[in-house]
Amino acid sequence: VVGIVLGLALGWSGLAKLRRPDGESALVELLPDARRVRVVLRGLGAVEVLVGLAAAAGVGAPAAALGVGFLGYLGWAQRKAPDRSCGCTATTSAPVTWRSYGRAGLVVAGGLAAGAGPAPAAVGLVVLALVDERWVLPARRLALRLGGHPHALPPQDVPVAATVELLETSLAWHQAAGIVRSGLLESWDADGWRFLRYAGDRVTVVFALDATATTDTTASPVVRLAVVPETAMV
Amino acid sequence: MDRRRFLTGAALGGMTIVGASALGALDADAAFASTRATLDAGVVESVFAEGRIGAIKGSTLHVAGSWGETHVVQLTTATSVWKLRETSAAAIEVGDGMYGRGVRMPDGTIAADAVWVNIVNLECTLRGVGADRLELTHDRHRVVGRLVPGTTVATYNGGALTADLSRLTPGQAVRVLGAWRPADDTVDVARLTVAA
Numbered sequence: 152v153v154g155i156v157l158g159l160a161l162g163w164s165g166l167a168k169l170r171r172p173d174g175e176s177a178l179v180e181l182l183p184d185a186r187r188v189r190v191v192l193r194g195l196g197a198v199e200v201l202v203g204l205a206a207a208a209g210v211g212a213p214a215a216a217l218g219v220g221f222l223g224y225l226g227w228a229q230r231k232a233p234d235r236s237c238g239c240t241a242t243t244s245a246p247v248t249w250r251s252y253g254r255a256g257l258v259v260a261g262g263l264a265a266g267a268g269p270a271p272a273a274v275g276l277v278v279l280a281l282v283d284e285r286w287v288l289p290a291r292r293l294a295l296r297l298g299g300h301p302h303a304l305p306p307q308d309v310p311v312a313a314t315v316e317l318l319e320t321s322l323a324w325h326q327a328a329g330i331v332r333s334g335l336l337e338s339w340d341a342d343g344w345r346f347l348r349y350a351g352d353r354v355t356v357v358f359a360l361d362a363t364a365t366t367d368t369t370a371s372p373v374v375r376l377a378v379v380p381e382t383a384m385v
Numbered sequence: 386m387d388r389r390r391f392l393t394g395a396a397l398g399g400m401t402i403v404g405a406s407a408l409g410a411l412d413a414d415a416a417f418a419s420t421r422a423t424l425d426a427g428v429v430e431s432v433f434a435e436g437r438i439g440a441i442k443g444s445t446l447h448v449a450g451s452w453g454e455t456h457v458v459q460l461t462t463a464t465s466v467w468k469l470r471e472t473s474a475a476a477i478e479v480g481d482g483m484y485g486r487g488v489r490m491p492d493g494t495i496a497a498d499a500v501w502v503n504i505v506n507l508e509c510t511l512r513g514v515g516a517d518r519l520e521l522t523h524d525r526h527r528v529v530g531r532l533v534p535g536t537t538v539a540t541y542n543g544g545a546l547t548a549d550l551s552r553l554t555p556g557q558a559v560r561v562l563g564a565w566r567p568a569d570d571t572v573d574v575a576r577l578t579v580a581a
Contacts, residue, residue, distance in 0.1 A: 234525075246525065291513055291555040301516040305549035310538045312576065313546035334465035334499040341393050348392060350463035350498070359396040365545035377395035 152272040154265035157214055157258065158207025160279070161199045164239065168196030176238030177228035177247070192238055211265025218258030225251050253282035311338045313365045314345045318358055320366055323374035330378060331356050344375070355379045434458055434495050435484040444474060445494075448483060457494040458485055468502040469564040469573045470536050477502055480567050503565040505572055511557045519553070519574065521561065529571040530561055539577040546576065553579065 172192035175185060182188050199217070206214040221239070228237050229247040237247045239254065257279055264271055280286040315335055318324050324331075333350040340346070345362035348355060359375040436450035448456040460466070460474045464487075468476045477483070477500075484504055487497035509528060513520030519530035538546040539553065553559075560578040565571075 288512065288556040295514060295554065300551050300553075301514060302550035302553065305547070305551055306535075308548065310546055310548050312538045316546050332498040333463055334467055334501075335471045336463075336465045337389075337471060339389055339393075341389075342397070344393075344397065346389070346393060346396060350465065355392065357392045357396045359393075365547075367545040375396045377392065379392065379395050 152269045153261055153267045153275060154206045154209050154211055156272045156275060157211070157261035157265060158203040158205075160261075161203030161206060161214065161217075161258070165196040165199030165203060168192045168199065168238070172196070173236055173238040175235065177232040177235040178238060179235070180228075180231045188238075206262065206265050209266055211262040213262070214265065215259050215262025218255050218260075218262055221255035221258060222252065225255060250282050250284055254279070257282065309345075309363055309365055311335075311345070311347075314338070314360055314362070315347060317364055317366050317369070317372050318347060318360060318374065320370075321372050321374050323358070323376060327356065327358075327376065330354065351378065353381050355381065430488060431486050431498070432489045432495055433484070433486055434497075436482070438477065438479055438481045438483055441477060441479055446477065446483065446500075448485075456485075458483070458487065458500070459490070459494050459496045460500065461496060464497045465499045466502065467500070467504065469533065469575055482565065482567075503567070505561070505563055505565045507561045507563075507572070509559050509561050511553060511559050512555055514550075514553045514555065518571075521559070523561075528561070530563065530574045531566075531571055533573050533575075537574045537577070539579060541579045550577075553577070 172189040176188060176192070178188040178191060179185060182191060202213045202217050205211075225237055225247050228235065234246055237251050239251060257275060261275060280290065315338075330351045331349045332352060335347055336350060337348040338346060340362050343362055344359045347358045347360070349358075350356065355378075357377045357379070359377075360372055361369075364372050434448060434450065434456040436448040436454075436456060438446050439449050440447040444460045446456075446458040446460065448458055450456055464474070466472050466474055466476065468481075481502050482504075483500055483502050485495065485497045485500040487495040487499075490496050507521075507523045507528065509521040509523045509530075511519060512522055515532075517532050519532065521528040521530050532550065535548075537550065538548055539550055540546050541552050557579055559580075561572060561574055562576040562578070563572040563574045566573060
């Protein structure tokens, strides 16, 4: 059973290479141009399909040898061209990571155990799911859904940034735009109001808005404004 | 906090602007008596500076610009300083990156109106959601985003900014506004903009 699963996996990645070889993969460090990289990757894809067929028929040695070859190639690619993709599955352009080694390691293990039954095959599939990039995000989404979201109980307060956002959509802000020169200097809450302090040219500008209002709750906020000369400050 | 009480009274006792009504009625003449003739001109003459802070002498930042130029940036009590949140000049450290807006003085220095320290704005893919951090990738590179309680906010589908992070899901495209931490090369997250 392991051999059949391995055969399917190799057949799939082999066909992917045949159809869409990554001409920009790390092999361009070895070969003169992207065209030849694609030729080599296509050839490799054909070999993978044949090795996969052999594995499915219970002959695992070629697959194990191919896996060892992949491991060596990955080590070389990571040293030689750390930013380039390995060209392994043709669907991802990500550079070589530990996941790539994990995949190649599974090919070796699968090749050595091609004759084994369904249990090792199931273990292999689980490991593949953990190792394969495409499964990471769905698995994490599932974990959040089943295990609970770490931010399931959010604070209810309106953040200051939301009040600033509301102020900046108000007509009062646009009309005062010529007065205000600084960014937000300070904010504080009092009596249900939220105060936002800015600086103008030798003036302090204070806006007051409903501390609970946001752009979700109102399109025309009540804004109170004071412009105080620096000389009048306490 | 006397100043806050004073300003609280000034704002609540002063003029009220309801929605689209008249800020035109604001009698700013007194406040601007000694400043430039037109307010618009003040906007036009703003200059910008960005770079790495090489030295801090009193309230002056010596900044090495990204294009080899140098800036001398003066901070005043009216300068707003952002470093993840609004803060004071005391939070600025040598080695920080800065982006500032201000007015060119006759001696060539820049009197800063506003300074943003270590600000970064990254288009990322959200890969993992933890209790105190996010795992992100930006241009294939891994970015660790630190969540800061009371500061980190998010907006979903153009909605209002909220402290609600419960809608973050691995796989989402997020824009991360935050403050880079030179010490450990992570990003303190100020704002997450999530499309879906």
